[in-house]
Amino acid sequence: MLVALAVGLSPxxxxxxxxxxxxxxxxxxxxxxxxxxxxxxxxxxxxQVVVIPDHRSPVVTHMLxxxxxxxxxxxxxxxxxxxxxxxxxxxxxxxxxGEFSRRVSEIGGQExxxxxxxxxxxxxxxxxxxxxxxxxxxADRMHNLILTDDVIGPERNVILxxxxxxxxxxPGALLGEEMDATLYQNHPYRIPVIGWMHEIEKLNREDxxxxxxxxxxxxxxxxxxxxxxxxxxxxxxxxxxxxxxxxGPELPPRVRPTEPEQNTRRTVSMPDPRxxxxxxxxxxVVPSYTTAEPGEAEALDLLSEILGxxxxxxxxxxxxxxxxxxxxxxxxxxxxxxxxxxxxxYASPRGAATIDDVEKAMDAEIARIxxxxxxxxELEQAKKxxxxxxxxxxxxxxGMARIYGSTLTTGGTIKDIEEWPDRIEAVTTExxxxxxxxxxxxxxxxxxxxxxxxxERS
Amino acid sequence: MLVALAVGLSPxxxxxxxxxxxxxxxxxxxxxxxxxxxxxxxxxxxxQVVVIPDHRSPVVTHMLxxxxxxxxxxxxxxxxxxxxxxxxxxxxxxxxxGEFSRRVSEIGGQExxxxxxxxxxxxxxxxxxxxxxxxxxxADRMHNLILTDDVIGPERNVILxxxxxxxxxxPGALLGEEMDATLYQNHPYRIPVIGWMHEIEKLNREDxxxxxxxxxxxxxxxxxxxxxxxxxxxxxxxxxxxxxxxxGPELPPRVRPTEPEQNTRRTVSMPDPRxxxxxxxxxxVVPSYTTAEPGEAEALDLLSEILGxxxxxxxxxxxxxxxxxxxxxxxxxxxxxxxxxxxxxYASPRGAATIDDVEKAMDAEIARIxxxxxxxxELEQAKKxxxxxxxxxxxxxxGMARIYGSTLTTGGTIKDIEEWPDRIEAVTTExxxxxxxxxxxxxxxxxxxxxxxxxERS
Numbered sequence: 004m005l006v007a008l009a010v011g012l013s014p015x016x017x018x019x020x021x022x023x024x025x026x027x028x029x030x031x032x033x034x035x036x037x038x039x040x041x042x043x044x045x046x047x048x049x050x051q052v053v054v055i056p057d058h059r060s061p062v063v064t065h066m067l068x069x070x071x072x073x074x075x076x077x078x079x080x081x082x083x084x085x086x087x088x089x090x091x092x093x094x095x096x097x098x099x100x101g102e103f104s105r106r107v108s109e110i111g112g113q114e115x116x117x118x119x120x121x122x123x124x125x126x127x128x129x130x131x132x133x134x135x136x137x138x139x140x141x142a143d144r145m146h147n148l149i150l151t152d153d154v155i156g157p158e159r160n161v162i163l164x165x166x167x168x169x170x171x172x173x174p175g176a177l178l179g180e181e182m183d184a185t186l187y188q189n190h191p192y193r194i195p196v197i198g199w200m201h202e203i204e205k206l207n208r209e210d211x212x213x214x215x216x217x218x219x220x221x222x223x224x225x226x227x228x229x230x231x232x233x234x235x236x237x238x239x240x241x242x243x244x245x246x247x248x249x250x251g252p253e254l255p256p257r258v259r260p261t262e263p264e265q266n267t268r269r270t271v272s273m274p275d276p277r278x279x280x281x282x283x284x285x286x287x288v289v290p291s292y293t294t295a296e297p298g299e300a301e302a303l304d305l306l307s308e309i310l311g312x313x314x315x316x317x318x319x320x321x322x323x324x325x326x327x328x329x330x331x332x333x334x335x336x337x338x339x340x341x342x343x344x345x346x347x348x349y350a351s352p353r354g355a356a357t358i359d360d361v362e363k364a365m366d367a368e369i370a371r372i373x374x375x376x377x378x379x380x381e382l383e384q385a386k387k388x389x390x391x392x393x394x395x396x397x398x399x400x401x402g403m404a405r406i407y408g409s410t411l412t413t414g415g416t417i418k419d420i421e422e423w424p425d426r427i428e429a430v431t432t433e434x435x436x437x438x439x440x441x442x443x444x445x446x447x448x449x450x451x452x453x454x455x456x457x458x459e460r461s
Numbered sequence: 462m463l464v465a466l467a468v469g470l471s472p473x474x475x476x477x478x479x480x481x482x483x484x485x486x487x488x489x490x491x492x493x494x495x496x497x498x499x500x501x502x503x504x505x506x507x508x509q510v511v512v513i514p515d516h517r518s519p520v521v522t523h524m525l526x527x528x529x530x531x532x533x534x535x536x537x538x539x540x541x542x543x544x545x546x547x548x549x550x551x552x553x554x555x556x557x558x559g560e561f562s563r564r565v566s567e568i569g570g571q572e573x574x575x576x577x578x579x580x581x582x583x584x585x586x587x588x589x590x591x592x593x594x595x596x597x598x599x600a601d602r603m604h605n606l607i608l609t610d611d612v613i614g615p616e617r618n619v620i621l622x623x624x625x626x627x628x629x630x631x632p633g634a635l636l637g638e639e640m641d642a643t644l645y646q647n648h649p650y651r652i653p654v655i656g657w658m659h660e661i662e663k664l665n666r667e668d669x670x671x672x673x674x675x676x677x678x679x680x681x682x683x684x685x686x687x688x689x690x691x692x693x694x695x696x697x698x699x700x701x702x703x704x705x706x707x708x709g710p711e712l713p714p715r716v717r718p719t720e721p722e723q724n725t726r727r728t729v730s731m732p733d734p735r736x737x738x739x740x741x742x743x744x745x746v747v748p749s750y751t752t753a754e755p756g757e758a759e760a761l762d763l764l765s766e767i768l769g770x771x772x773x774x775x776x777x778x779x780x781x782x783x784x785x786x787x788x789x790x791x792x793x794x795x796x797x798x799x800x801x802x803x804x805x806x807y808a809s810p811r812g813a814a815t816i817d818d819v820e821k822a823m824d825a826e827i828a829r830i831x832x833x834x835x836x837x838x839e840l841e842q843a844k845k846x847x848x849x850x851x852x853x854x855x856x857x858x859x860g861m862a863r864i865y866g867s868t869l870t871t872g873g874t875i876k877d878i879e880e881w882p883d884r885i886e887a888v889t890t891e892x893x894x895x896x897x898x899x900x901x902x903x904x905x906x907x908x909x910x911x912x913x914x915x916x917e918r919s
Binding site for chain 1: 537636643646649658659660716718719721724725726728730904
């Protein structure tokens, strides 16, 4: 079963960050071509359809995004969004369990699914002549799933095992969960996407049916079709398949509890015998593209690039190359979120260096940006690197589909995606310094320490 | 306006703890007398009535407890339980705003109200001949409140000012809030009883009406009448007043999200220019009387007494008397909670001692109990001190009323209160050592540091 789980920030690997492919962006040259061709329309039942033509090869990427993620779960029901992603691979009134997946496989296609805090998505990559079949299956499971205890029980065990292997047996993942639970004092981003073990254990058929009826409906979804197709054809096929699914309930706006003002500096320490190399990460609550004042999210994206976005970044240059005290460093900004989100930096010591050494050195790099800002030249370089990496993301069909899907399910618009490169270009050195000063405040940070069992930090 | 707010654990003063008056208990001699006299019955509309005769003086304590507190609030609506406590002092269909309070005052009575995580209570202390009047007013405001925007708006401002003076301008209270938000990763005890400022600001008439209709009803309340009364008379008056209030909706069981397994050691630091004397507190999630295995909560009560329950306690003897490094120490176990609750220790350094010194000394006292247990003699002394302090609590009418009210609204029974002294007597030294070992685990603790502005802890 090709079911993937995007577990949000938590189990961020301690390696040099690469730019997240799903960040909305487009290179200027690419953009001109796209402007004319990308189309968006709604079916009568409320389903938004976005068509992204790409005729370079006879492939189509079919991605259905639901505007629901773990942060939409009811209190005490953590994990139901991800649980439901699994259940979508079970049988429907029209198709046996596993039939859809077998079909994808038989025609040489690929499929996957993922759940985040804010969205749940399903996709297949197939030859264009199979698009209608994919749409038909995907539309079918939007409202014809068979949800009996016989289906729910065994799948719950699968998920408990998944949590066991991905979280319980991974000290870094456990630390990440408790950092999130500490960082967010009020917002549901506090809760792991996969769910707390003791709550997954109690998820039942009634929870699944409630969730399905509430959130799985055309008027709560966005269909992205990228590839060797044209909009007219997609529209016709969409009406013949998804168009037959009845509209679901009108949902209220996705308003979650927001963070209070934070006034403290917090630490989360996890000593564990399975840890051989210690590491430190530090996180702050910062605005997302959806919640930010104009220019702030773009400046945070560039700050993350300048501070820790790869081997040209300040932290890498200082800690890895010059001082030689770290084996890896990085920065990460989870920009595509419906609500205020996280900015993280992380590092692992090397040789005789301690975890304190790398933390202090990382703090010093942040303090230097807060005090002196960044140079026009490094900002220019960061913009170039950033936009270039996004061209690569856009160069793949699934990359494009992810950019559009994640943006449209986290409060953004197609216009936001189109204007994004210009907004990145417009960021000034003052703005980068300003967001560093405003948001990377040590007295409101959460620092996580992953430690070998004996190495309790004093 | 005599409106009090019980803000739970958060703003625990950094002084030597006294035993909480509301812990259910009774001395044996007292008990025999009470067994025969305390009566409990239900009115037809579901109101539980408990009558505690006490004929020593011509006074009656009339306390109405609702089984709703801040932990029952909907996500994003923090503060509504406490807000509603304020609104209960406004006008009803039958009485002008403030009339009830004026009446209490005119007859020389006293009144107050308080909100906790688990309950909200209103009480008056008056002469017995005024009991019927009190019951009549209290029953009236259970279902006749006038909730207009004219009432809500100004009272919201009062509460925002209350939060400003009690929390925002008190570094210790702010630290306590963020410790709770860190200690509880999933349970709503994470959220302050008074509410987050930004959520209080948005509470409106609709929220108030929803809350009132859902929770303020006879079948969600317990009436405690203690004093110079007899049960027959109280029953007759109860039927004539409360008996006329219609039954409210049948509420589901009060099941809140519970804590996941905690795997980390956390710290919360708050440097603030208003702090002159630093202090440290450490907290753990432990079972309450309602959630504990038999004997565990009693052992935790005695552990808190032995470790930090006043000048005879181990921590006081060691840190204050012998080493002279602390100006105050204590331990506190919030035993009467519907769900898993907190055990806290706290200390302030004195003279040349640092906050690290007192933390280490406090940790050492805990480690000593974990390693070597407590002596039969000190356990005996602790039981005596503990039970004696509860006799004092029971000796006051309002103390008795609070014991019964808080127990009955947090999942306990009258039988629990009656059997409580025997259960305390039955605790063994092994049990005390066992709960210390099981629950006061440093690797799952949250430590809070209240620091002068310049004194960031390294």
